[in-house]
Amino acid sequence: GAVVSQHPSRVICKSGTSVKIECRSLDFQATTMFWYRQFPKQSLMLMATSNEGSKATYEQGVEKDKFLINHASLTLSTLTVTSAHPEDSSFYICSASLLANEKLFFGSGTQLSVL
Amino acid sequence: QKEVEQNSGPLSVPEGAIASLNCTYSDRGSQSFFWYRQYSGKSPELIMSIYSNGDKEDGRFTAQLNKASQYVSLLIRDSQPSDSATYLCAVNQGGGADGLTFGKGTHLIIQP
Numbered sequence: 001g002a003v004v005s006q007h008p009s010r011v012i013c014k015s016g017t018s019v020k021i022e023c024r025s026l027d028f029q030a031t032t033m034f035w036y037r038q039f040p041k042q043s044l045m046l047m048a049t050s051n052e053g054s055k056a057t058y059e060q061g062v063e064k065d066k067f068l069i070n071h072a073s074l075t076l077s078t079l080t081v082t083s084a085h086p087e088d089s090s091f092y093i094c095s096a097s098l099l100a101n102e103k104l105f106f107g108s109g110t111q112l113s114v115l
Numbered sequence: 116q117k118e119v120e121q122n123s124g125p126l127s128v129p130e131g132a133i134a135s136l137n138c139t140y141s142d143r144g145s146q147s148f149f150w151y152r153q154y155s156g157k158s159p160e161l162i163m164s165i166y167s168n169g170d171k172e173d174g175r176f177t178a179q180l181n182k183a184s185q186y187v188s189l190l191i192r193d194s195q196p197s198d199s200a201t202y203l204c205a206v207n208q209g210g211g212a213d214g215l216t217f218g219k220g221t222h223l224i225i226q227p
Contacts, residue, residue, distance in 0.1 A: 006158075034214045034215075036214075036217075042219060043203065043217045043218060043219040043220060044159070044203070044217045045217075046214040046215070046216070049214055091156075093158050093159075103147075103149055103161050103164050104149075104161075104205075104215055105161070106158040106159050106160070107158060108157070108158050109157065109158040111156070
């Protein structure tokens with residue numbers, strides 16, 4: 001199947017700092033990538049849809065100024081958590097699909113811990 | 116609002132038995148259905164996809180879809196301890212590159 005690479009896998013940072021997470025599609029071009037967040041023992045919650053060359057579409061309740069998404073190329077999307085706080089500590093996962101309405105391939109996820 | 120419901124479990128099944136995982140969804144317009152397996156601390160991996168009513172088999176796994184009842188299930192035959200994980204049901208309404216809506220997952224434990 002398609003490969004989606006995500007890093008870093010784990011980040012520990014101080015409150016108030018910004019953290020950038022990268023998501024790359026290694027063997028295919030992804031015009032659309034998705035960013036999910038998962039709290040312990042909870043489901044994956046879609047945060048935003050990242051579209052190459054245009055602004056991301058954010059889900060209701062997700063602050064676009066706090067979670068900056070850049071999809072500058074067909075193989076790279078980045079999520080920057082700005083001024084991170086302890087409540088932002090979570091497992092962040094990116095994903096992409098080969099075709100619209102098709103299965104998603106997930107990156108390995110990033111465990112963010114904000115102290 | 117799209118909703119996907121799963122029993123959180125834990126569901127405990129003896130090794131070698133059949134594990135049955137169930138999922139219901141609220142959006143009648145949903146067209147694509149997926150089962151993902153997620154180990155603790157890891158990202159989900161795709162187990163099965165199903166798009167039309169009926170059964171779809173792949174090795175020890177069988178996905179079942181009933182759109183009239185808005186119900187999708189996953190059967191795991193000859194359960195192995197390595198099948199112990201959280202199984203996520205995901206639904207996509209279709210019609211474009213839309214993110215999936217996930218259920219909270221069912222925690223499956225296969226007892227040796």
